[in-house]
Structure formats: C-alpha cells, structure tokens
Amino acid sequence: xxxxxxxxxxxxxxxxxxxxxxxxxxxxxxxxxxxxxxxxxxxxxxxxxxxxxxxxxxxxxxxxxxxxxxxxxxxxxxxxxxxxxxxxxxxxxxxxxxxxxxxxxxxxxxxxxxxxxxxxxxxxxxxxxxxxxxxxxxxxxxxxxxxxxxxxxxxxxxxxxxxxxxxxxxxxxxxxxxxxxxxxxxxxxxxxxxxxxxxxxxxxxxxxxxxxxxxxxxxxxxxxxxxxxxxxxxxxxxxxxxxxxxxxxxxxxxxxxxxxxxxxxxxxxxxxxxxxxxxxxxxxxxxxxxxxxxxxxxxxxxxxxxxxxxxxxxxxxxxxxxxxxxxxxxxxxxxxxxxxxxxx
Amino acid sequence: xxxxxxxxxxxxxxxxxxxxxxxxxxxxxxxxxxxxxxxxxxxxxxxxxxxxxxxxxxxxxxxxxxxxxxxxxxxxxxxxxxxxxxxxxxxxxxxxxxxxxxxxxxxxxxxxxxxxxxxxxxxxxxxxxxxxxxxxxxxxxxxxxxxxxxxxxxxxxxxxxxxxxxxxxxxxxxxxxxxxxxxxxxxxxxxxxxxxxxxxxxxxxxxxxxxxxxxxxxxxxxxxxxxxxxxxxxxxxxxxxxxxxxxxxxxxxxxxxxxxxxxxxxxxxxxxxxxxxxxxxxxxxxxxxxxxxxxxxxxxxxxxxxxxxxxxxxxxxxxxxxxxxxxxxxxxxxxxxxxxxxxx
DNA sequence: TTGTATGCGTTATCAA
DNA sequence: TTGATAACGCATACAA
Numbered sequence: 001x002x003x004x005x006x007x008x009x010x011x012x013x014x015x016x017x018x019x020x021x022x023x024x025x026x027x028x029x030x031x032x033x034x035x036x037x038x039x040x041x042x043x044x045x046x047x048x049x050x051x052x053x054x055x056x057x058x059x060x061x062x063x064x065x066x067x068x069x070x071x072x073x074x075x076x077x078x079x080x081x082x083x084x085x086x087x088x089x090x091x092x093x094x095x096x097x098x099x100x101x102x103x104x105x106x107x108x109x110x111x112x113x114x115x116x117x118x119x120x121x122x123x124x125x126x127x128x129x130x131x132x133x134x135x136x137x138x139x140x141x142x143x144x145x146x147x148x149x150x151x152x153x154x155x156x157x158x159x160x161x162x163x164x165x166x167x168x169x170x171x172x173x174x175x176x177x178x179x180x181x182x183x184x185x186x187x188x189x190x191x192x193x194x195x196x197x198x199x200x201x202x203x204x205x206x207x208x209x210x211x212x213x214x215x216x217x218x219x220x221x222x223x224x225x226x227x228x229x230x231x232x233x234x235x236x237x238x239x240x241x242x243x244x245x246x247x248x249x250x251x252x253x254x255x256x257x258x259x260x261x262x263x264x265x266x267x268x269x270x271x272x273x274x275x276x277x278x279x280x281x282x283x284x285x286x287x288x289x290x291x292x293x294x295x296x297x298x299x300x301x302x303x304x305x306x307x308x309x310x311x312x313x314x315x316x317x318x319x320x321x322x323x324x325x326x327x328x329x330x331x332x333x334x335x336x337x338x339x340x341x342x343x344x
Numbered sequence: 345x346x347x348x349x350x351x352x353x354x355x356x357x358x359x360x361x362x363x364x365x366x367x368x369x370x371x372x373x374x375x376x377x378x379x380x381x382x383x384x385x386x387x388x389x390x391x392x393x394x395x396x397x398x399x400x401x402x403x404x405x406x407x408x409x410x411x412x413x414x415x416x417x418x419x420x421x422x423x424x425x426x427x428x429x430x431x432x433x434x435x436x437x438x439x440x441x442x443x444x445x446x447x448x449x450x451x452x453x454x455x456x457x458x459x460x461x462x463x464x465x466x467x468x469x470x471x472x473x474x475x476x477x478x479x480x481x482x483x484x485x486x487x488x489x490x491x492x493x494x495x496x497x498x499x500x501x502x503x504x505x506x507x508x509x510x511x512x513x514x515x516x517x518x519x520x521x522x523x524x525x526x527x528x529x530x531x532x533x534x535x536x537x538x539x540x541x542x543x544x545x546x547x548x549x550x551x552x553x554x555x556x557x558x559x560x561x562x563x564x565x566x567x568x569x570x571x572x573x574x575x576x577x578x579x580x581x582x583x584x585x586x587x588x589x590x591x592x593x594x595x596x597x598x599x600x601x602x603x604x605x606x607x608x609x610x611x612x613x614x615x616x617x618x619x620x621x622x623x624x625x626x627x628x629x630x631x632x633x634x635x636x637x638x639x640x641x642x643x644x645x646x647x648x649x650x651x652x653x654x655x656x657x658x659x660x661x662x663x664x665x666x667x668x669x670x671x672x673x674x675x676x677x678x679x680x681x682x683x684x685x686x687x688x
Numbered sequence: 689t690t691g692t693a694t695g696c697g698t699t700a701t702c703a704a
Numbered sequence: 705t706t707g708a709t710a711a712c713g714c715a716t717a718c719a720a
Binding site: 028062065 | 708
C-alpha cells in the first residue's frame with residue numbers, strides 16, 4: 001500500500017465512501033454529483049441525501065487531473081499596491097466569471113522572477129492561461145511561450161506585435177496631452193519618465209517629442225528626467241528640475257503617482273500648481289481626483305482593457321485564433337485643476 | 345480507451361515519454377526530476393539530458409493529486425483596490441515564500457459570495473489553507489470550517505475567539521486617538537463609522553465612547569455617523585455633520601479613506617483643517633502621508649500582521665495546535681498635520 | 689541502484 | 705439505467 005508522504009490533517013470523503021454508504025457504484029455517485037440526467041429520479045434523490053449527510057465535496061484536484069484543465073487563469077500584476085490595476089482586475093474577473101473561469105492574482109511586487117515562475121505554472125498545466133499586466137520577463141521566453149500557450153499581455157507590451165496584447169495608443173495619448181499643454185501657452189514643458197526598457201515609457205516619451213517637434217519647439221534633454229514610477233520618483237525628479245536655471249512652466253509625467261510626487265515637490269518649494277507650474281499625469285488613478293489640486297490626466301479604459309483581455313484569452317484557450325493579435329483602445333483626456341483650465 | 349472531454353490544445357510530455365526516449369523506467373525519470381540522490385551520477389546525467397531535450401515539465405496537477413496537497417494558500421482580500429491591504433499581503437507572501445508555499449489572492453471586490461466560494465476550494469483540497477482578511481462569510485459557516493480546516497483571520501475577526509485571528513487592539517487604539525484629541529482640548533468630537541455588523545467598527549466605536557466617558561464628556565448620538573468606509577462615505581458623513589447647528593471641533597474617522605473624504609468636505613465648505621476642525625483617521629494607508637494636510641492616524645503593523653498570520657496558518661497546516669488562537673499586536677499613533685500638533 | 693506495480697479521486701467507456 | 709473498470713501523470717513500497 002502506498003500513502004502520501006505527509007499525513008493529511010483531516011480525512012476526506014470520496015465517491016467511494018458515498019457509494020458504500022448509499023449502496024451504489026461510484027459511477028452513480030459521480031453522475032449524481034455532476035447532475036447528469038440519465039440517473040433515475042428516485043436514485044438521484046437517494047444519493048443526494050447521502051452526499052449531503054456525509055458532506056461530500058468532490059476533490060477538485062482529481063477532477064482537474066482528469067480533465068487536464070483547471071479552468072483557472074493567472075493574472076500577473078506588477079504591483080498590487082498600485083490602484084491603477086484595480087479596475088483592470090475587475091474587468092478581467094467579470095469576463096472570467098461570465099465564462100466559468102476562476103482567476104488568481106499573482107503579485108510580482110517588483111520581483112522579476114515571479115513572472116517566470118507563473119509561466120512555469122502554465123507549462124505544468126496548473127493554469128489554463130495567463131494574463132500578464134507586465135512585460136518584464138525575458139522577452140525570448142515570453143515569445144516562446146506565447147507561440148504555444150494561451151497568454152495575453154495587457155497595458156504593457158513588447159515590440160513583437162504577434163504576442164496578443166491590448167493597450168491604448170500610448171504614443172498618441174502622450175502627444176495629445178502634450179499638445180494640450182502647448183495649447184495652454186506652454187513652451188517649456190518637462191517630461192518625467194521611467195525605465196526606458198519598457199516600451200510603454202518609450203512610447204510616451206516619443207509622443208511628447210512628436211508634439212514638441214510638430215509645434216516647432218526645440219527639445220531640451222535636461223528637462224527630460226527618468227526615475228522610479230513612484231511618488232518618491234516624481235518628487236526627486238521635480239527637485240532636480242527645480243535646480244535648473246531656466247525653469248519650466250509645465251510638467252508632463254508619464255504616470256499619476258510621479259505627477260503627484262512632482263506637485264508635492266513644487267508645493268514644498270513654494271510654487272503654486274497650476275499658478276506657477278502646470279502638471280499633467282497619465283493613468284487616472286483613483287487618487288488623482290481626490291488630490292489637491294486634482295490632476296489633469298489621461299484616462300485609460302481600464303475595465304474594458306481587462307474585460308477584453310480575458311475575452312481574447314478565452315478564445316485562445318479554446319484553441320481559436322485571434323483576428324488581430326493587437327488591440328488598441330481609446331484614451332480620454334480628463335481635464336481637472338492641475339493645469340489651470342478647469343472644465344465645468 | 346478514455347480521453348478527456350476537451351482536446352488539449354497542445355500535447356504534453358510525460359514521464360513515460362522521457363522514460364521511453366531514455367530507455368529507462370518511469371521511476372528513474374521521476375527520481376531524477378526530483379533530484380533524489382539515490383540515482384547513479386551517470387544515469388542522472390543521461391536522464392537529465394533527455395529531460396532537457398524533450399523539455400519535460402512535471403505535471404503539477406498530478407503531483408498535487410498524488411501528494412493531496414497543493415502547497416498553496418488562498419488569501420481572501422475584501423478589496424484589492426484598498427492600499428491598506430498591500431503591505432499585509434507582502435508580509436504574508438514573504439513568510440509563505442520562506443516556507444515553500446504559494447499564495448494566491450482572491451479579490452472579493454465586495455461581493456459576499458466570493459468568500460464562500462473560496463472556502464469551497466479549501467474543502468475540495470484545492471487549497472491547503474486560507475487567510476481571510478475579511479470576516480463577512482456566514483459566521484456559522486466560518487466557524488464550522490475553522491473547526492476542521494486551516495484558516496486564519498487577519499485584521500477582521502469574529503466574536504468567537506476560538507477562530508485563529510490576528511489583529512490590533514481596535515478598542516484600545518480608538519480610545520487612544522480619541523484621548524489624544526481630548527488632550528488637544530477638543531470636547532465636541534464626532535465619530536465616523538461604518539457597518540455595525542463588523543466587530544471592527546463596533547470596537548472602534550466602543551473605544552471612542554470609552555474615552556469620552558472616562559473624561560466626563562457626554563455622548564451625542566447626532567455626531568456619530570455611519571456610511572460606507574470610502575472616500576465618498578466620509579464626504580457624505582461630514583456634510584451631514586456640517587448641517588448641525590452645534591458644530592464639532594474634531595472628527596475621528598474609523599478609516600483613513602473616510603477621514604480624507606471628510607477633510608475634502610470640510611475644505612469645500614470653507615473650513616480649514618486643522619485650523620477650524622481637527623481630523624484623525626485609522627489605518628495609515630499610503631496616501632495619508634501624501635495628502636494635504638497629512639493625516640494623523642493609527643498605524644497598524646501591517647507587515648507583521650501578514651507575516652504572523654501566515655506563520656500561524658503554517659502551524660495549522662502542519663497539524664499543530666496554536667498556543668493562543670488570538671494574537672493582538674501593538675498599534676502606533678502617527679501624529680501628522682491634520683490635528684494641528686505636528687511632531688518634529 | 690533500478691524497475692514493477694499500485695493508488696491518489698475523478699470521469700468516461702463499455703458491458704450488463 | 706446502473707456497474708465495473710480503465711485511464712489521467714505522478715510518486716513510492718517493494719521486488720529484483
């Protein structure tokens with residue numbers, strides 16, 4: 001006789017136990033448990049009663065093992081503390097629920113290897129698919145996996161357009177908000193960015209540059225700064241900018257948390273926002289409307305991004321092909337107080 | 345021949361395939377895959393090469409089925425958008441990682457039934473244990489489960505002290521912060537609370553009352569208000585308070601988001617904080633230090649709560665008993681600007 | 689040191 | 705309509 005290495009703390013009721021107690025075969029128990037309609041009503045009732053009596057719960061592990069499918073999808077989130085991801089998760093989970101899938105959230109918390117680890121769960125059939133809100137894993141690994149397994153990238157993305165992904169037009173949005181600042185009369189506009197490894201930030205930077213160039217404004221590399229995409233990062237970057245002799249009149253941050261950090265730095269230095277300096281952000285996190293001054297920013301259709309990503313993934317898991325591997329959703333400029341042009 | 349209902353999109357390499365290719369038994373393959381040291385080095389090398397060649401990945405489902413253990417713990421989070429939970433999650437995950445456990449986050453997003461659903465995963469052996477940051481599930485269900493399965497409740501808790509839980513002394517903390525306000529000279533202090541079903545809020549309310557009573561301040565039920573524990577909830581409650589003829593000089597909110605909402609309402613009404621009204625919160629969420637004015641609040645040792653909760657759960661999963669089913673950690677009053685007494 | 693054979697709990701095929 | 709039984713992929717007791 002074989003037995004597990006570790007004693008289970010608690011006994012488990014199986015089909016066998018139910019079958020014995022009910023005086024039927026395990027096949028019948030299984031059929032009743034799954035509501036198969038070929039079972040005779042009287043029999044069904046009888047078995048149901050026993051199931052209830054013994055409080056039988058089918059072992060999900062065994063089921064999944066049989067089906068070679070967990071109907072579970074893992075969502076890789078770079079940083080769960082970042083509220084930007086919240087609504088995306090809701091979108092994903094809504095779509096998953098509608099289609100009978102379970103979602104589980106893997107928090108990377110900025111640890112790079114977690115992403116790889118969960119790809120492994122995919123390879124080991126522990127998960128049926130992956131939605132990654134990060135594109136940090138080794139690029140070639142990700143490409144290799146995407147070729148054979150269901151995976152969708154949302155928000156972030158790679159140069160390789162064949163990996164299914166869904167995002168907004170970051171370049172276009174960045175250009176749009178920069179042009180908005182130009183339209184308000186600003187000519188000396190700083191840009192706060194982050195990790196240039198991430199296409200996301202490269203695109204936003206490119207949009208910023210495109211807007212300046214199209215309006216005949218020269219590029220000044222000194223007012224383009226990079227740091228962590230956090231409150232502290234924005235705070236630091238702004239302090240650097242404040243040291244420059246030729247000061248800026250506006251700031252476009254590639255993320256709301258950075259923008260808020262920048263505003264705090266400005267306020268600490270005695271500058272008024274938007275009186276002395278206008279600040280625009282990107283993402284429209286929850287706090288941006290609460291913060292004082294409320295932040296003018298780019299809103300991404302977060303719920304739709306999540307919902308649509310899950311929809312794509314379900315298609316892939318069902319073995320179907322996607323019409324387009326890349327989907328680009330619309331953004332929206334939310335005008336609030338931080339640029340001095342309140343819409344009413 | 346039997347086969348799964350749904351075709352797997354992609355073929356899977358199993359021990360059998362490796363065994364055949366390497367000309368050995370599946371037992372040997374299994375041993376090499378798990379780095380058992382009884383395998384002869386030359387053999388090990390040989391099998392390893394084949395494993396690599398075929399890119400064999402052990403099927404986690406089968407392993408778990410065999411072991412009757414997933415080494416996975418589910419964390420039930422009421423609302424992942426609430427940053428209060430972030431650091432707790434980090435604490436949990438750190439401890440889990442140190443002990444070879446995987447964590448998965450189940451976002452309730454305020455939907456009550458999710459908690460029940462994940463308890464089900466426990467019953468079905470899909471999870472080895474549960475940490476719930478919510479205590480919303482039907483009380484009797486939870487008590488029944490806790491009797492037989494590894495579960496720990498953190499932050500929230502039930503009257504039933506036998507269900508393992510870890511928390512701060514909410515009553516004591518609420519009393520402490522109320523006394524702090526009294527010490528600043530306030531006599532008319534409002535309290536913003538939420539769902540009285542939750543012991544958490546009942547305790548904080550009780551602490552508030554205790555402080556008033558001990559200092560001979562009469563209770564005025566009109567300045568105790570309840571609403572959703574959100575920004576909007578706090579905003580609404582404060583607006584109600586502003587309508588009273590006999591205005592308050594201080595507000596103690598049973599949560600930081602409510603406190604911030606209240607401050608916004610005050611500012612909108614032309615009141616200065618802390619000039620005209622002092623506001624204290626509870627939880628010390630990330631934003632409380634960034635908000636203007638920065639919030640005086642109670643800090644819970646979030647990381648420790650998470651780490652310790654996971655530690656308790658591991659004990660339970662190993663079949664051991666806990667010395668104390670309830671653990672109470674220290675809180676800390678963080679004095680910032682919102683009550684007008686900046687500590688330097 | 690390696691191989692054979694069994695069981696984990698379920699579902700599904702086939703026979704009764 | 706029900707029952708016996710063979711898989712799913714892995715890990716291990718036991719035999720060789």
